[in-house]
Amino acid sequence: MADFTVTPWEVSGAVDYSKLIKQFGTSRIDAQLKECISRAVKGHHHMLNRDFFFSHRDLDLILKDHETGKGFFLYTGRGPSKGMHIGHLVPLLFTKWLQKKFGVNLYIEITDDEKFLFRREYDWKEVQKNADDNIAEIAALGFDPERTFIFKDSEYVKNVYPLLLKTARKITGSTVKSVFGFDDSTNIGMNFYPAYQVVPSFFEKKRCLIPCAIDQDPYWRIQRDIAEGLGYYKTAAVHCKFFPPLQGISGKMSSSAGSETAILLTDDEKTVKNKINKYAFSGGRASVEEHRKLGGDPAIDVPYQWLSILFEPDDDALKKIHEDYRSGKLLSGELKLMLIERLNLFLKEHRECKAKAGKDIQKMMYSGKLAKEMWERTYE
């Protein structure tokens, strides 16, 4: 028995990311590769610098394709859920940065079919409501509306059906059993679904780069096994770690695990404050005196980790927080307050963007340059 489990539907235990790289057969993003990226984009991203994006497949080839002018495209996705939480934003925000820096097309698959197939308690209307809400959250992040295509699987299925069949024809039952742990009691829709998650990686005859959490990698293993046989590139990927839940730095933030483990994008200021104060696991000491004397431990402190991943991109500022917390100068309550302020500011701006996103949603789904092209296209 492994002491942790990582599949697209379950993350549990204390994940050992080095083991995972070996287990999945991916590569670590090392210092050299980070430098290549920085050189290519003339800039940095804290999620890379801080190893939150830590693993990849063929990212070096993506950079080469960029250099030679061949180009590449981005693809990511979302299984629509009732409420999106801040953890869901991590790969999306990194994707946004990549799109901006490289000026490439981006495809965002909303897998309403997957959610419906894997969650028998959902009815279709509920899934659609969640999908529409999630699309608005995503659009609010500010992707390039002329170069981004957001599509629901159920809406775009006609345009991809022949390619979907072609992909499915290459994948056997035993493959999805061994890759995803399916068995004979798995419904035939779930068995089929992986083909649809592979398809967008074939949207252009260029290399595809998929920013995602590492649990999605099993799909890309299948993609890489069949892509060349179908006349496409093996996809590249950059993998991030799991965004820690409020209760501690192991596991993965999940809305379905109960709202007290996550900050939802819809949480108001008071809720955020209460949740952080009440639930955020602290690396601080039992008393102020002890904390002043011994200092806190940022490595296991959820507020510190969240600042590091999302809310404090400035390296010097983060370093100061680290030092002050370690030394005992910064108290746990003060650190929490810092996070609460950043979080509430972020959520306030996000909500404003969401409220104004209508036009961009329309563009990214139907009327923008890329979206329009996509609706006119059929993939065979």
Added chain:
Amino acid sequence: MADFTVTPWEVSGAVDYSKLIKQFGTSRIDAQLKECISRAVKGHHHMLNRDFFFSHRDLDLILKDHETGKGFFLYTGRGPSKGMHIGHLVPLLFTKWLQKKFGVNLYIEITDDEKFLFRREYDWKEVQKNADDNIAEIAALGFDPERTFIFKDSEYVKNVYPLLLKTARKITGSTVKSVFGFDDSTNIGMNFYPAYQVVPSFFEKKRCLIPCAIDQDPYWRIQRDIAEGLGYYKTAAVHCKFFPPLQGISGKMSSSAGSETAILLTDDEKTVKNKINKYAFSGGRASVEEHRKLGGDPAIDVPYQWLSILFEPDDDALKKIHEDYRSGKLLSGELKLMLIERLNLFLKEHRECKAKAGKDIQKMMYSGKLAKEMWERTYE
């Protein structure tokens, strides 16, 4: 080991239809049921009278629904192939008769996805070409263009996708394994496909009647297991025997088995004449003298059987042929000539209808009353 095999993809051996009724758990169409049908439609059909349609599920309930004014609808389909042969027309012609007599809606599913998934040697363009050709052949038969909806799975998929997923969610891998003999080497598209063949039986909230060859029944067994759980009726079906190939009365006519076993709808007069004279298995005697003396055997004579199934609907006329052949008065060559003439007349008229079918195709696929309604509808 059974001495014959019947699956949707293979028919071999000398099929024992009584055994098949037991094996599949269907019911025989008995004299009483035939009478009920005749009473309901004020007419007869020779395919019923002569037990070519021999088995059913819930046909009695269909008649009851008709009587009480609840009504029902018809559904049949076609896996598009390179050339349609006369055997393919049998269920379609019977369906046409049912539609006319009962005045009901008819859905014809063109399973381009199935063909593509099950036949790796096909490319998509080829399947589409075959599908369009087959649709023209079907439309030429003269269904009611306002009450018939012919659709390709690939074209209509968006409209049914939620219902397709709902159906797939109810079917496990072990079900399709046991019903169709799939295994872990089966591709995930084939595994999924049965859900799509079930879906049209849910197109109306009425009972569905499916005229088809008996080899398609496994799909309806699955349908009947899940229909009520999804809020629909268990489908009814009427099953026909297999149209015998030229070489003998066992097995099933197949275009892929080689063109000398089948009469294609595109065969010209000379080809028909040559094929019948050269290949049609005869129940006649070795010499004219012997034939005059001992008589032929209509039961194993392919030309006689074809007349019985398709080309001589008049009972008295068929009886006379039977008697004359049995007595030796009618020679094998004369019987063949009779068939050749009927066949060529039929094919000539069919080709004329096909040439003029353009407007009806348009109506049945897109612009007729039923088709228009169907394109405006999404099934959830």
